[in-house]
Amino acid sequence: MSVAVTVESIQKTFANFAALRGVSLDVQPGELVALLGPSGSGKTTLLRLVAGLEQADGGRVLFDETDTRQLSLRDRRIGFVFQHYALFKHMNVASNIAFGLKARPRAERPSRSEIDQRVSDLMELVQLKGLERRFPVQLSGGQRQRVALARALAIEPRVLLLDEPFGALDAKVRKDLRSWLRDLHRRTGHTTLFVTHDQEEALELADRVAILNEGRLEQVGSPDDVYDHPATPFVCEFLGEANKLPVKVVGSQAFFGDRPVLGGLQQNQGGPASLYVRPQHLRIVDEAPLSLPGVVEDLRRNGAVRRAEVAVQGLAKRLDVDLASQVAPARGERIRLRISHGSLFAAA
Amino acid sequence: MSETRLHEAGPIPVYRTDRALRDSIWIKALLLTLALTFLAFFLFLPLVSVFVEASRKGYEAFAEAVTEPDALSAIRLTLLVAAIAVPFNVIVGIAAAWAIAKFNFRGKSLLISFIDLPFSVSPVISGLVYVLLFGAQGFLGPWLKANGIEIIFALPGLVLATVFVTFPFVARELIPHMQALGSSDEEAALTLGASPWRTFFTITLPNVKWSLFYGVLLCNARAMGEFGAVTVVSGRIRGVTTTMPLHVEILYNEYNSVAAFAVASLLAGLALVTLTLKTYLEWHYADAIAATKRH
Numbered sequence: 001m002s003v004a005v006t007v008e009s010i011q012k013t014f015a016n017f018a019a020l021r022g023v024s025l026d027v028q029p030g031e032l033v034a035l036l037g038p039s040g041s042g043k044t045t046l047l048r049l050v051a052g053l054e055q056a057d058g059g060r061v062l063f064d065e066t067d068t069r070q071l072s073l074r075d076r077r078i079g080f081v082f083q084h085y086a087l088f089k090h091m092n093v094a095s096n097i098a099f100g101l102k103a104r105p106r107a108e109r110p111s112r113s114e115i116d117q118r119v120s121d122l123m124e125l126v127q128l129k130g131l132e133r134r135f136p137v138q139l140s141g142g143q144r145q146r147v148a149l150a151r152a153l154a155i156e157p158r159v160l161l162l163d164e165p166f167g168a169l170d171a172k173v174r175k176d177l178r179s180w181l182r183d184l185h186r187r188t189g190h191t192t193l194f195v196t197h198d199q200e201e202a203l204e205l206a207d208r209v210a211i212l213n214e215g216r217l218e219q220v221g222s223p224d225d226v227y228d229h230p231a232t233p234f235v236c237e238f239l240g241e242a243n244k245l246p247v248k249v250v251g252s253q254a255f256f257g258d259r260p261v262l263g264g265l266q267q268n269q270g271g272p273a274s275l276y277v278r279p280q281h282l283r284i285v286d287e288a289p290l291s292l293p294g295v296v297e298d299l300r301r302n303g304a305v306r307r308a309e310v311a312v313q314g315l316a317k318r319l320d321v322d323l324a325s326q327v328a329p330a331r332g333e334r335i336r337l338r339i340s341h342g343s344l345f346a347a348a
Numbered sequence: 349m350s351e352t353r354l355h356e357a358g359p360i361p362v363y364r365t366d367r368a369l370r371d372s373i374w375i376k377a378l379l380l381t382l383a384l385t386f387l388a389f390f391l392f393l394p395l396v397s398v399f400v401e402a403s404r405k406g407y408e409a410f411a412e413a414v415t416e417p418d419a420l421s422a423i424r425l426t427l428l429v430a431a432i433a434v435p436f437n438v439i440v441g442i443a444a445a446w447a448i449a450k451f452n453f454r455g456k457s458l459l460i461s462f463i464d465l466p467f468s469v470s471p472v473i474s475g476l477v478y479v480l481l482f483g484a485q486g487f488l489g490p491w492l493k494a495n496g497i498e499i500i501f502a503l504p505g506l507v508l509a510t511v512f513v514t515f516p517f518v519a520r521e522l523i524p525h526m527q528a529l530g531s532s533d534e535e536a537a538l539t540l541g542a543s544p545w546r547t548f549f550t551i552t553l554p555n556v557k558w559s560l561f562y563g564v565l566l567c568n569a570r571a572m573g574e575f576g577a578v579t580v581v582s583g584r585i586r587g588v589t590t591t592m593p594l595h596v597e598i599l600y601n602e603y604n605s606v607a608a609f610a611v612a613s614l615l616a617g618l619a620l621v622t623l624t625l626k627t628y629l630e631w632h633y634a635d636a637i638a639a640t641k642r643h
Contacts, residue, residue: 074541086532090554100540
């Protein structure tokens with residue numbers, strides 16, 4: 001049922017804006033992949049190209065072995081959920097969901113009772129039983145989202161494409177729908193691509209995350225992979241917070257000024273580099289060979305964790321440090337920081 | 349509990365809002381009076397006077413004025429011209445609006461300007477243009493004459509002039525609405541496997557049906573009431589190429605004011621029916637209209 005999607009060096013230019021500059025991506029059958037990037041990164045364009053709503057200027061998209069250029073929009077059999085759902089306002093929920101089935105050519109069209117059955121099954125699946133006769137304006141945002149999903153699933157799509165599926169919803173509904181969508185995907189097993197600019201959403205939901213920036217693919221990998229081992233400074237900064245330290249690499253150690261701050265480095269060419277360290281990878285220690293002295297300037301609460309802002313001599317920006325629950329430094333206290341994990345990129 | 353005590357706090361001082369409200373009532377009254385006076389003097393009074401004038405000599409005179417052969421012919425011709433011009437403009441108007449709203453192409457803004465042309469050009473000039481093109485001394489006149497085709501001083505000329513003058517109504521109503529709706533509904537239908545035709549008839553058209561309906565009403569009202577352009581191409585052959593507005597003018601020029609107002613009252617009645625229909629539908633389908641216009 002579900003197909004593998006292969007994107008081969010796709011290029012797309014609008015007027016004189018290069019939306020995609022050679023993007024390649026393999027998606028396995030049944031995989032849930034997030035296309036993540038800031039606005040203007042080309043993620044929505046890529047999704048629309050896979051859908052067939054845009055034509056590529058170069059490269060191609062394969063569904064299994066089939067070049068999609070040979071397929072009409074109807075034959076592609078994709079389920080597309082639009083950012084603002086694009087529900088048909090003059091049709092009730094049941095008619096919206098049945099639309100794709102009723103639109104089939106007569107020979108392939110299921111019978112009336114089969115369509116009714118399918119609509120009823122889908123209403124059950126998206127937990128909207130009893131709302132069949134409602135019109136889209138009478139539904140909440142989350143309900144509309146699920147109707148849009150049910151409508152896309154009705155045609156038994158080979159690929160499910162979601163454009164900012166939770167973009168128009170408030171925070172609480174987003175969270176609920178996120179885990180609900182994850183469950184749904186586990187049950188139905190559609191090859192799914194979804195676009196988001198929310199890194200938390202991408203990391204939580206996807207099997208793999210593809211990070212786009214300015215029309216190029218920066219990195220593709222599992223959430224753990226891209227978060228812990230970012231391939232580029234962009235990925236590192238885009239996926240959550242990171243402190244940036246200018247360092248110099250000599251041998252297997254990174255030096256901040258003349259002080260070694262990180263050791264055990266491999267595969268490095270030496271010379272100036274940027275060291276990115278996430279706030280949770282900085283720890284306050286008593287005394288250690290590899291440590292960074294600083295002064296606690298401010299203490300804040302950042303959601304679940306407490307955070308210290310630490311001024312370090314020779315660094316214009318304060319370091320953000322997540323504090324372990326038992327550690328309680330005071331403002332103005334001199335401390336030492338140990339870097340437990342960091343990402344090193346040769347300075348540009 | 350502390351929450352409930354919050355609600356028991358002293359009365360909220362209301363004098364401020366009260367005074368603000370009183371100010372706005374005066375302004376409201378002034379504006380309303382102004383608007384209603386204007387409407388009464390410039391719209392309602394003339395309309396009433398048409399009907400009063402028409403019925404001044406009693407029902408007999410009225411009936412005779414609207415059933416004499418020339419009047420009947422004018423009524424028939426008016427309806428015929430509208431019956432051709434309105435559907436034509438609906439089809440072309442939908443096509444133009446669709447192209448402008450859903451696609452990007454070279455010369456799009458030029459096309460939008462051209463759609464407005466009939467509004468900005470005096471109707472007399474649009475009539476004259478057709479005379480210049482198709483008249484006996486005109487550009488295509490000799491060829492048309494040789495082939496026995498009559499356009500000017502005949503039904504085709506009347507239809508052409510009416511089409512030209514009433515073209516913008518449908519397109520003008522549809523373009524902003526279609527642009528506001530965007531293309532995602534259509535894209536959704538296409539990805540769900542609907543053919544372009546099916547998409548157009550089950551999605552695009554129902555989405556804009558109210559704008560389309562207003563456009564058709566306005567287009568029809570103008571098509572039946574058009575005077576300037578039609579008068580130039582008609583040649584005013586009484587009982588042959590005179591539409592209702594032309595017939596009214598001829599009667600009036602003959603000092604036959606009762607007959608003139610009798611026929612005029614039919615036109616005015618048509619306008620009232622149009623208005624009533626529009627209001628009724630707006631009232632009856634308010635929810636549906638709001639739903640299709642909401643984005």
